[in-house]
Amino acid sequence: MTGEFERPEGGRRGDLHQIGDLLQQGLRRLAPEGARIRVRVGRGGLDETGRLFTGGTDIAVVTPAAALSLLYRFGDLQGLFALGVIQRRGGLVVAADARLRKDTVADLVTRGDRVTIATSADDGVNLVGFAVRRALRMAGVDAVVDFVHDEQPTTCCERFAKGEADVVIHDLMSAPEWPVVAATRPVKYLAWGPRVLHGLAGQGWPTRVVPAGRLPGLEADLPTLDCSNFAVLCREDLDDELAGLTARFLARGHHPADAAEVARAPLPLHPGASRAYADLFAAVPLRSR
Numbered sequence: 001m002t003g004e005f006e007r008p009e010g011g012r013r014g015d016l017h018q019i020g021d022l023l024q025q026g027l028r029r030l031a032p033e034g035a036r037i038r039v040r041v042g043r044g045g046l047d048e049t050g051r052l053f054t055g056g057t058d059i060a061v062v063t064p065a066a067a068l069s070l071l072y073r074f075g076d077l078q079g080l081f082a083l084g085v086i087q088r089r090g091g092l093v094v095a096a097d098a099r100l101r102k103d104t105v106a107d108l109v110t111r112g113d114r115v116t117i118a119t120s121a122d123d124g125v126n127l128v129g130f131a132v133r134r135a136l137r138m139a140g141v142d143a144v145v146d147f148v149h150d151e152q153p154t155t156c157c158e159r160f161a162k163g164e165a166d167v168v169i170h171d172l173m174s175a176p177e178w179p180v181v182a183a184t185r186p187v188k189y190l191a192w193g194p195r196v197l198h199g200l201a202g203q204g205w206p207t208r209v210v211p212a213g214r215l216p217g218l219e220a221d222l223p224t225l226d227c228s229n230f231a232v233l234c235r236e237d238l239d240d241e242l243a244g245l246t247a248r249f250l251a252r253g254h255h256p257a258d259a260a261e262v263a264r265a266p267l268p269l270h271p272g273a274s275r276a277y278a279d280l281f282a283a284v285p286l287r288s289r
Contacts, residue, residue, distance in 0.1 A: 002133055007231070026249040027246065044112065047256060049062060049233065052080055053080075059083065060084070060232075064131075066228070067131060069266040081235065083233065083270055084273060085230060087261060088231055089228050090174045090229075091171065094192065095160070095172060096115075097167070103190065104191045105141060105191070109147055117146070118164070129149070132226075139192065153175040154175065154177055157181045158181070161180075179216045183216065197225070208224060209224070247281065248276050
């Protein structure tokens with residue numbers, strides 16, 4: 001049995017590096033003697049799915065999982081399967097300088113202002129950038145704003161703090177520096193609005209609600225685009241034993257009810273992973289999205 005794992009470097013860099021290391025270390029403990037497990041560095045986006053399709057790697061970690069639901073629905077990921085998800089709650093939040101006097105993303109085109117947004121680039125790899133530009137087009141503002149781009153939420157937050165951007169759009173729920181940044185200037189959270197949320201939900205990208213108080217200055221629940229979870233993916237030809245070992249590792253340490261969420265993946269489960277989850281938690285109903 002052999003396995004090669006894509007270890008993402010970009011995106012939520014620290015988390016992705018840690019996940020790559022944990023997968024490698026955990027599977028080496030579970031795998032039979034002589035198994036080859038090698039970790040390579042990627043960005044946690046469409047670079048990983050591309051390497052899966054070309055055979056450049058066997059297992060990849062991609063985030064956010066919601067992007068995969070949309071891409072799979074449109075046929076872009078047919079032929080790929082899931083081994084499970086690593087849970088991490090997140091939301092694609094729009095935060096603006098409160099002095100702009102905006103309430104929704106669509107308001108960014110009003111009053112003749114030309115605003116600058118700090119976010120990730122839609123560069124064909126980064127899935128946060130892909131989602132942001134798709135959502136801004138739906139809101140009708142993509143062509144009338146300026147951008148400063150960085151893959152890391154930390155740098156996007158820093159640019160907002162320094163005044164290089166009027167708005168920051170990223171997974172601010174997973175940005176530990178955001179409370180400090182939000183204290184440097186008056187902040188208002190903008191609603192994506194029903195046109196964006198319903199439009200993307202119809203394409204397979206779910207909405208999540210950021211509860212009041214979860215972010216500094218957030219006084220009411222905020223519906224936004226889901227930016228949760230790291231999906232662990234593979235091809236159908238992945239060795240069944242390796243698929244099962246990966247599923248067992250992902251479920252390890254979880255209560256059975258929580259392990260059911262690990263198996264609730266954005267793509268169909270690999271048969272080896274599906275059997276492993278069924279064996280581990282026979283009493284818990286499992287399904288893919």
